[in-house]
Amino acid sequence: MTGSAPTSESVKFSTFAGVFTPSILTIIGVIIFMRGGFVIGHAGIVQALIILGIGTIITTLTGFSISAIATNTDVKGGGAYYLISRTLGPEFGGTIGLSLFLAQALSVPFYVLGFAEAAIRTLPFLQPYFPIITFITLAILFFVTFKGAGWVIKTQYFIMAILGLSVLAFLGGGALRFDHALFFENMKPMPQSPFSFWQLFAIYFPAVTGIMAGVNMSGDLKNPSRSIPIGTFTAIGAGLLVYAGQILLCGGSIARESLIDRPYQSLMDVVPLHLGILVTFGVFAATLSSALGSLLGAPRILQSLGTDRLLKPANVFAALSRGGEPRRALYLTVVVTVAVLYFARNGGEGGALNLVASVVTMLFLWAYGITNLAAFVESFSRNPSFRPRFRLFHWSLALVGALASFTASFLIDAVAALGAVAFVTILFLYVRKTVAASSFGDARRGFFYSRTRNNLLNLAQMPVHPKNWRPTIIVFSGNPNNRLTLVQYADWLGSGRGIITLAGILVGKFEEMIDQRQGYLETLSSFIRSNPIRAFPEVLVTPDFEQGMNQFLQVTSIGPIKPNLALFGWSHDERRIGRVIRSLTTAKRLNMSSILLYDRGLPAIKARKRSIDVWWRGKSNGSLMVILAYLLSCNRAWSGATIRILRIIPETSEHTATYRELHRLIEASRMNIAMKIIISKEPFPAVLHTQSRNATAIFLGFTIPPPERSLDFHRSCTALLAGLPTTLLVHSTGEADLTS
Numbered sequence: 001m002t003g004s005a006p007t008s009e010s011v012k013f014s015t016f017a018g019v020f021t022p023s024i025l026t027i028i029g030v031i032i033f034m035r036g037g038f039v040i041g042h043a044g045i046v047q048a049l050i051i052l053g054i055g056t057i058i059t060t061l062t063g064f065s066i067s068a069i070a071t072n073t074d075v076k077g078g079g080a081y082y083l084i085s086r087t088l089g090p091e092f093g094g095t096i097g098l099s100l101f102l103a104q105a106l107s108v109p110f111y112v113l114g115f116a117e118a119a120i121r122t123l124p125f126l127q128p129y130f131p132i133i134t135f136i137t138l139a140i141l142f143f144v145t146f147k148g149a150g151w152v153i154k155t156q157y158f159i160m161a162i163l164g165l166s167v168l169a170f171l172g173g174g175a176l177r178f179d180h181a182l183f184f185e186n187m188k189p190m191p192q193s194p195f196s197f198w199q200l201f202a203i204y205f206p207a208v209t210g211i212m213a214g215v216n217m218s219g220d221l222k223n224p225s226r227s228i229p230i231g232t233f234t235a236i237g238a239g240l241l242v243y244a245g246q247i248l249l250c251g252g253s254i255a256r257e258s259l260i261d262r263p264y265q266s267l268m269d270v271v272p273l274h275l276g277i278l279v280t281f282g283v284f285a286a287t288l289s290s291a292l293g294s295l296l297g298a299p300r301i302l303q304s305l306g307t308d309r310l311l312k313p314a315n316v317f318a319a320l321s322r323g324g325e326p327r328r329a330l331y332l333t334v335v336v337t338v339a340v341l342y343f344a345r346n347g348g349e350g351g352a353l354n355l356v357a358s359v360v361t362m363l364f365l366w367a368y369g370i371t372n373l374a375a376f377v378e379s380f381s382r383n384p385s386f387r388p389r390f391r392l393f394h395w396s397l398a399l400v401g402a403l404a405s406f407t408a409s410f411l412i413d414a415v416a417a418l419g420a421v422a423f424v425t426i427l428f429l430y431v432r433k434t435v436a437a438s439s440f441g442d443a444r445r446g447f448f449y450s451r452t453r454n455n456l457l458n459l460a461q462m463p464v465h466p467k468n469w470r471p472t473i474i475v476f477s478g479n480p481n482n483r484l485t486l487v488q489y490a491d492w493l494g495s496g497r498g499i500i501t502l503a504g505i506l507v508g509k510f511e512e513m514i515d516q517r518q519g520y521l522e523t524l525s526s527f528i529r530s531n532p533i534r535a536f537p538e539v540l541v542t543p544d545f546e547q548g549m550n551q552f553l554q555v556t557s558i559g560p561i562k563p564n565l566a567l568f569g570w571s572h573d574e575r576r577i578g579r580v581i582r583s584l585t586t587a588k589r590l591n592m593s594s595i596l597l598y599d600r601g602l603p604a605i606k607a608r609k610r611s612i613d614v615w616w617r618g619k620s621n622g623s624l625m626v627i628l629a630y631l632l633s634c635n636r637a638w639s640g641a642t643i644r645i646l647r648i649i650p651e652t653s654e655h656t657a658t659y660r661e662l663h664r665l666i667e668a669s670r671m672n673i674a675m676k677i678i679i680s681k682e683p684f685p686a687v688l689h690t691q692s693r694n695a696t697a698i699f700l701g702f703t704i705p706p707p708e709r710s711l712d713f714h715r716s717c718t719a720l721l722a723g724l725p726t727t728l729l730v731h732s733t734g735e736a737d738l739t740s
Contacts (some may be wrong), residue, residue, distance in 0.1 A: 012222040019214035019221065019231025020238075021156050022296070025289035026210030027239035028163055030114050031203075033283045036246050037254065037263030039204045043197070044189040045251040051201045052247065055208035056240050058408060061401030062368045063236055064393050065375035066215055067229035071389040072378070072670065075224035080215050080367055081301050084374045085308065094310040094431035096370050097301055099424055100212070103363035104298035105333045109340035110360060111291035112137050118283045121264075131345040138341065141288070142334055145295045146327070159289040166282025167242055173270040174249030183252030190256060202412035207243055209364055210290075211235060216297035219304070220324075229390050295337075299329030310431060362409050362420035369405035372398045382497045384631060385467045387670040456559035466737035471498035471631065474556060474592075475535070475567045476549065478504065480527045485599045485726060486569045491533045492638070493565075493595075495631040500535035501556060501563070502528070505548045513541045546579050550586045563592055564735060570598040570717075577714040584704045588733065593624055596702070596729040598721045603637070603696050610641040610696040615688070616662065617647075621701030624732035629699055630671050644674045646691060650681050669738050685720050698727040 012018075040048045069083045076082055081100055085093020116133040120126045126133065144155050195203075211232050218224045250259070250270065258266040264283070268276030303326035305311060306318030317329040378386040379395035409417040475490040477483050480502060487502065494500045504520050506513050517539050524537030538556065542548025556563055566587040568580060584594050603610055612629045616622045626645065633641045645666070649658050658677050666673045680687050692698050705713040721727050 013217065013220055013227075014222060015227035015231045015234075018217045019227045020235050021160060021214075022217060022293045023211050023214035023231060023235035024238055025156055025160055025163065025286075026213040026293050027208065027235060028167065028242055029206070029210065029286045029290050030111075030283070031207035032167070032243065032246060033267060033279065033286060034118075034264055035203055036207070036243070037250060037259035037266050039200050040186070040247055040251050041256045041259030041263075042190045042193045042195050043200045045183070045187045045247055047189055047197060047200070048204075048247045048251070049244065051197070051204050052208070052240070052243050054201065055205050056236065058368065058401065058404045059208045059211060059236055060233075061397050061404065062372055063211055063229075063232045064390075065372045065398045065401055066211070066232060067390040068375050068388040068393040068398075069371075069378070070215075070218070070228040071225045072386055075218045075221075075228070076304070080212055080371055082218060082304055083215070084370060085310075090308070090310050090431070092370060092374070092428070093308075094305065095424055095428040096367055097305040098311065098314075098427055098431075099363050100216075100367050101298050101301045101305065103360050103367070104216070104294045104301065105336045106340065106360050107294035108138075108141075108291050108298070108333060109134075109337045109344070111287045111294065112141070112337065112341065113344055115284060115287035115291065118280075118287060122280050122283075131341070134341045134345070135338075137288075137291075138334070138337055141291055141295055142330075144292065145330060146325075156289055156292060159285045159292070162281050162285040163289065166278045166285065169271045169275055169278040169282075170267045171242075171245050171249055173272050174246075174253040176272055177253040177270055178249060179252060182255065183248075186251045186256055186259075190260070198411045201408075205408065205412060206361060208236075208239060209368075210239075210293075212364065212367065213293040213297055216300055219300060225389065295330075295333060298333045299326040302326065302329035302332065361412065362416045363423075365405050365409040365412070365417075366420050366424055369402045369409070372401035372405060376402060382495070382634075384470060384495075384497050384627060387630075389670050456561070460560035464735075466735065469564070469627075469736045471495075471500075471565050471628075472561055472563045473498060473500045473565045473567055474503050474553065474563045475500060476505070476569070477502045477524075478569075480524065480533075483569055483599075485602050486567065486597050487527075487531075487533060487535075488602055489597055489632075489726070489728070490567050491535065492632050492635045493567075493628055494534060495634045496534065497631065497634075499558065499561060500533075502533075502535050502537050503552055503556075504537070504539040505545055505552065506539060506541045507543065507545050507548070508541060509543065510541045517541050546582060549579075549583050553583070553586055553590055553592065564733075565593050565595065567595045567597065570596050570721075570729075572718070574711060574714055578707060578710045581705060581707060581710045581713070584731065585707075588704060588731070591733050591735065593733050593735065594704070594731045595628075596717075598717075598724075598727040598729065600724065600726045602726075610638055611694075612638075612641055612643045612697050612699070613692045613695040614643065614645050614699045615647075615692075615701070616645045616665075617701055619665075619738075620734060621730050621732045622665075623734075623738035624736045625699040625701060625728075625730045626665075626669060626671070626673070626738050627736050628728070628730065629697075630669075632697065641696065642674060643671065644676055644695075646676045646678060648678045648680060648684065648687055650679070652679055655679065665738065688720070689723065693724060695725055698724060700727060700729050702729045702731055704731055 039051065043051060066080070066083065073083070073086050081093055081097030084096050112134050115137055116130055119133055120130060214231050214235065215228060218228065221227045250267070253270055254266045258269070264279070268279045271279060302314060302317045303320065306314040306316065306329070309315050309318070317326065317332065319328055321327045375393070376395050376398035379393070379398065409420065471494055473490050473494060475487060477487050480487045490500050502524050504524055506517055506520060520539045521537055524539070527533070528535055528537060540548050540552050542551065553563070553566060566583075568583070571577065571580060580596075587594050612632060614622070614625045614629050626643075629643050632638055633643055645662060647658055647662060649655065655677060659675075662675050662677070666675060676691070678687060678691065702717075717729070
């Protein structure tokens with residue numbers, strides 16, 4: 001056994017092999033053969049289509065969430081566990097990871113028992129050998145899985161071919177025997193059916209699940225960010241067509257009584273040319289493929305959980321074989337399967353097996369719900385790093401998907417759903433290990449205070465990562481009524497995602513200035529209330545302005561949330577530039593990025609098309625500039641604005657390399673950005689004015705000069721920016737990484 005990372009021998013699969021195949025083989029499962037006709041007969045064709053539609057909507061909404069998360073991060077092994085742990089955090093990730101592992105692990109014996117039961121119904125003389133059939137089946141499945149994912153995929157191709165022939169056989173037979181009178185007779189529900197709509201929905205719902213089977217292959221895919229969305233939605237679409245075809249064609253070719261009493265045999269009867277044996281092969285293929293998918297997916301979830309070292313008992317399962325296979329986790333999955341098979345050795349018809357099946361269904365539904373919840377939290381909280389390449393996503397879809405998944409679990413089986421809730425809660429508490437006790441009091445302010453306090457304490461324990469960078473801005477605004485452009489741009493850059501502090505500094509003795517400080521604070525507060533600015537006011541009294549500014553930069557924070565961006569207005573007074581440069585140097589030493597805003601006014605309100613130019617001269621300042629440009633474009637006032645990255649090169653020979661560099665950058669940024677490469681040997685000021693004089697806003701990087709060069713810096717920048725629109729000069733500490 002080796003470490004936790006696959007070696008070069010690991011096989012990587014395409015969209016079809018790695019996502020579509022395991023997903024569609026889990027979707028087209030036992031339900032279509034054993035319960036499809038039963039539901040059609042009781043519900044009628046119309047209600048059966050509605051049941052299929054509701055189930056498909058839940059699965060599709062979850063597919064949107066999975067696609068958004070998968071295209072927003074570097075997806076590795078672990079499937080849904082990996083995606084959720086990287087969005088909602090380790091507590092939810094560990095909880096859903098262990099839940100999914102148990103659900104997948106318990107699914108293996110469930111499908112094996114289903115196969116054995118189908119075998120003895122087809123060949124009744126095998127009844128005494130039921131336990132032997134289950135263990136022999138498991139041994140064969142284990143051998144195929146042990147040989148690696150490549151063997152499983154090849155085996156699943158064979159199974160998919162059999163399953164496809166079986167489906168085509170009974171659909172073709174249904175089309176040949178289609179009777180319009182019978183179709184209209186079966187349109188309505190069965191009179192006085194003992195099953196309600198939601199009971200039938202509960203029976204049928206597993207037919208549209210199965211998309212996690214493909215997601216769980218994330219670590220074995222060549223391009224998971226591309227394969228997961230395409231493979232998932234293709235499988236959902238194919239499954240919808242097959243099930244809809246069964247409802248329409250079988251509903252028009254098989255009598256209601258036969259659909260209800262003999263759903264499996266009625267499919268065999270409808271197949272032409274005495275080829276009903278294909279349906280039997282289809283049942284075998286469906287159960288075996290689902291068992292293989294679960295036996296392949298469960299170990300990968302546990303291995304990823306062990307790699308993250310969230311649960312100490314799971315750490316031992318982090319190891320991979322030389323071929324990149326999670327063998328240790330596979331052994332545990334087999335042990336769980338053997339235990340369940342031994343428990344159900346008398347035929348699996350007892351209440352215990354039914355309870356296991358209900359719990360498995362509930363755990364999968366809650367996995368869907370939490371996946372949707374993860375996407376909702378990321379999108380609704382407007383995390384700047386949440387920039388999925390999958391564009392057909394909105395937080396409202398994820399919210400509806402989460403609510404639908406949780407609701408469906410209770411409609412299917414309220415008792416099992418409550419059991420799943422209790423189980424998931426216990427797992428969450430175990431992963432979290434300790435729970436901070438808190439008293440919320442009986443007032444709204446007390447509630448928010450308590451939650452904020454606990455969240456800040458928890459946040460202080462979490463490591464800083466570029467992916468979670470948000471703008472925490474100090475704006476040295478002076479009187480904001482006189483510096484509207486500065487304050488408005490600060491609000492736009494915050495874009496509802498960060499925290500902005502309007503800083504005022506009064507020079508004098510504290511005892512003498514206390515009343516003026518309060519008045520200044522009220523002025524800032526009044527300005528914030530009367531303008532659509534989301535900020536907090538702060539005022540400092542200091543005997544020396546420069547000393548006070550440095551102190552402000554040092555001590556301002558909200559617990560672990562410390563400023564990472566200092567925003568200054570450009571001063572046309574040369575006498576002040578030395579003080580500004582020293583403040584910029586202090587901000588840099590405190591690991592804060594800085595912006596000098598050259599004020600040429602706010603954009604015209606009626607301007608239809610706005611453009612933001614970012615002059616790229618390297619990643620050191622460029623990453624932050626592009627992120628800030630993106631945040632600027634997220635505001636309603638900048639809706640539809642075009643972001644351009646501009647790069648000057650002196651020679652045509654450099655064009656290809658520069659284009660590749662910028663293309664990789666834009667692709668990694670997951671933003672809609674235009675690129676312009678300018679081949680010119682003219683001085684930079686001339687090119688800048690030619691290209692950007694009509695832009696709405698400009699971002700330029702700068703290096704903080706040494707104190708003795710302050711005056712030269714001021715004069716050169718004043719000359720450079722004269723005649724240009726509002727320009728933001730950016731100096732980055734490198735904390736914000738565009739590619740995160």
